[in-house]
Amino acid sequence: MMSIVFLSIALSQASAAPVADHAEKRSSIQMEDVTAPSGIDFVTTSGATPSTQILEVKGGGIAIIDMDNDGDFDLFFPNGSLLGQPSKGPGARLYENLGGMRFRDITGSSGIDHHEWSFGCAVGDYDADGLDDIYVACLGPDRILRNLGGGRFADVTEAAGLGKENLWGTSAAFADLDGDGDLDIYVTNYVECDPAKPIPPAHFRGLEVINGPRGLRAQPDLLYENLGNGTFADRSEASGIRTVMASYGLNVAILDLTQDGLPDIYVGNDSKSNFLFKNLGKLRFEDIGTRSGTATNIEGAEQATMGMAIGDVNADTLPDILTTNFSDDTNTLFVSRKDGFFDDRTSQYGIGMPSRTLCGWAAAFVDLDNDSDEDIFIVNGHVYPQATRANMNSDYAQAPLVMSRDGERFVAIKDSSQGWLNNARRDRSAVFADLDGDGDQDVIVSGLNEPVQVLKNKHDGKDDWVIIALDDPTHKGNRHGVGSRIELSIGDRKQTRWIIGGGPFQSNNTPQAHFGIGPEPQDATTASPVVITVIWPDGARSTSTVARGKRTVVSRPAPLAK
DSSP: OOOOSOOOOOHHHHHSSOOOOOOOOOOSOOEEEOHHHHTOOOBOOOSOSSOOSGGGSSOOOOEEEOTTSSSSOEEEEOOOOBTTBTTOOSOOEEEEEEETTEEEEOHHHHTOOOOSOEEEEEEEOTTOSSSOEEEEEEBSSOEEEEEEETTEEEEOTTTTTOOOOOSBEEEEEEEOSSSSSSOEEEEEEOBOOOTTSOOOOEEETTEEEOOOSTTSOBBOOEEEEEOSSSOEEEOTTTTTGGGSOOBOEEEEEEEOOSSSSSOEEEEEESSSOOEEEEEEETTEEEEOHHHHTOSSOTTOOOOOOOOEEEEOTTSSSSOEEEEOOOTTSOOEEEEEOTTSOEEEOTTTTTOSGGGTTOOEEEEEEEOSSOSSSOEEEEEEOOSOTTOOHHHHSSOSSBOOEEEEEETTEEEEOOOTTOGGGGOOBOEEEEEEEOSSSSSSOEEEEEESSSBOEEEEEOOOOSSOEEEEEEEOTTSGGGTTOTTOEEEEEETTEEEEEEOOEEOSSSSOOOSEEEEEOOOOOSSGGGOOOEEEEEEOTTSOEEEEEEOTTEEEEEEOOOOOOO
């Protein structure tokens, strides 16, 4: 994120892309800022403006959660504080989804009284009671909020055996890492930091700037095993994740990246090599980041990874990884190969040059126009308040980068008629879901001391989408099927999605898969059926035919009696 080391620019990255036609045309992606009527009138807190310390520049995440099992997604914002009162911030906020892109603040009645300086969050039903809970990564001991039902939560951190570490937690993820049917927790941690002891500034391009993370002491990540009785045990050492040198962890994605049927852990580190912890079974892991090609970019340069997205850019059913990075570098696309290696294909897909002047954070592969291929949505914003194009080739406030899929490449959309697309902000986190039930993907964005932004997708297609949610009654602790792969087939057209642990940045992904499938043929009698195949976390498969324009819950069949 804040490395002050210049990264070299490979000629292949700079020259491979052909000159693009920059003439503006109406994009098929049309979204509208509906923050004002949404009922979300919340301005995040993350230190003072302008920032002077590294603690102030990360912002806070967003938890997207169906807290009441009514089929729509509610929102939780962890929120931060000020340097002089790190544990006495304005407090987290919880919003209930009322439908139609309207939300209601129910923090006061929810039982949530969380004022610690907080960053990332994860969502999962850790106690298998049918209600999703929230893990909050904090400066200091992390917290877990148990869902009591009825829109109420209780802080049960100590009872759950958590909160014993006094670190700076940035992101977290729930996933079944040992295959026993319940959800374990992985937490990324950052640097040693005492708000009462300001860190002297560094110098960058002749200017005094915020110091870090290089030169500061890194903190180790954490892995907690779910014991199945409502408590967790720290397995950070025994699992092998502490066999690597502690790094500057900012984000995590958990899914099977090594094609062996076991969930692996990909960790985005700031200004250092990323980790890919291969699952060896029995809750043991080995870092294979370097030999898998995912630790650094094509030049072997360590990057400052913040956001991470998982998609399938070449339709081979294997997961590809997009990372967002600091300015004067590029975002990076790692495309998986059948032999387990990942190739840096950033230039080939047109992703590099549009991102070079930006400092990227939350990222997602998401089909915004339901045309059956995924687009890219990235929020941006620099960390140095002094940043301008003149002195750093990068502005402090930055607009989002939205890239539509155009053949074999992604192309940044330009549309002066869409104010949100041209609105420069200090954004950090974002979550993506169909929040109003109309079949397209909407966006919630959280910035650095900025108003939360609500973007409604204005796609006007009909029945050109499918949403798949999973229900696994045989593994109630992982009923959403985290770790599953979902394949959609319509004739010879195929798409793949993953239900992953982790999220775009300091946030979580929704536990469902959205597919844009394009319009139905005029002659419906000749239309191919929409076939869904679910590869569950333990390798079991189920196949079903689903309706267009519907949200379908696919339940795992009960095992045959022996």
